[in-house]
Amino acid sequence: DVKVTQSSRYLVKRTGEKVFLECVQDMDHENMFWYRQDPGLGLRLIYFSYDVKMKEKGDIPEGYSVSREKKERFSLILESASTNQTSMYLCASSFGWGGMEGYTFGSGTRLTVV
Amino acid sequence: KQEVTQIPAALSVPEGENLVLNCSFTDSAIYNLQWFRQDPGKGLTSLLLIQSSQREQTSGRLNASLDKSSGRSTLYIAASQPGDSATYLCAVSTLSNFGNEKLTFGTGTRLTIIP
Numbered sequence: 230d231v232k233v234t235q236s237s238r239y240l241v242k243r244t245g246e247k248v249f250l251e252c253v254q255d256m257d258h259e260n261m262f263w264y265r266q267d268p269g270l271g272l273r274l275i276y277f278s279y280d281v282k283m284k285e286k287g288d289i290p291e292g293y294s295v296s297r298e299k300k301e302r303f304s305l306i307l308e309s310a311s312t313n314q315t316s317m318y319l320c321a322s323s324f325g326w327g328g329m330e331g332y333t334f335g336s337g338t339r340l341t342v343v
Numbered sequence: 344k345q346e347v348t349q350i351p352a353a354l355s356v357p358e359g360e361n362l363v364l365n366c367s368f369t370d371s372a373i374y375n376l377q378w379f380r381q382d383p384g385k386g387l388t389s390l391l392l393i394q395s396s397q398r399e400q401t402s403g404r405l406n407a408s409l410d411k412s413s414g415r416s417t418l419y420i421a422a423s424q425p426g427d428s429a430t431y432l433c434a435v436s437t438l439s440n441f442g443n444e445k446l447t448f449g450t451g452t453r454l455t456i457i458p
Binding site: 269272274287317321331336 | 379
């Protein structure tokens with residue numbers, strides 16, 4: 230069974246800390262995505278990557294950066310965490326163009342910044 | 344910019360009824376449309392994927408239709424059960440500003456099946 234694994238289910242961090250959210254997929258997918266989900270706003274795309282070391286900004290990239298050094302791993306970095314980054318973060322992956330096999334999501338990381 | 348709308352935001356129906364969830368999108372230049380289910384505090388589970396060249400897809404009691412020209416999709420759930428209670432999300436696959444593929448989501452319909 231294909232999987233997208235997010236390293237932490239729950240995370241509590243202090244304001245100003247540097248935070249790393251890790252995502253690993255075992256499907257050899259080219260594309261990987263980071264979303265955040267907030268009540269009333271739905272899922273919003275932060276960053277995505279279509280190849281190793283390649284990335285593109287999504288709709289809300291401010292305050293975030295990403296790293297993709299290996300095909301299977303996509304990291305989301307909060308350089309200096311703030312309380313407005315408290316949210317549920319979801320990672321996803323897909324194969325090639327046209328999403329022929331659809332998208333697979335991880336279980337999410339609920340981040341609280343205090 | 345692609346916008347995806349799901350109406351209603353919440354829906355409650357008695358067990359056993361058939362129901363329809365609606366999704367609309369503003370830009371018809373999509374590669375595919377996908378329906379997901381999300382249980383409270385959990386990630387997303389893919390239900391059905393419809394390619395842009397297809398009109399519908401079926402899986403068990405679920406049937407999803409796509410009318411690209413009018414920017415609409417529906418998810419039909421037959422003989423609803425309490426276990427169907429969840430939030431249902433619609434997402435469309437389109438090109439980004441740099442020509443890469445990305446998903447845009449609706450805000451979801453929270454479905455409650457009343458036993």
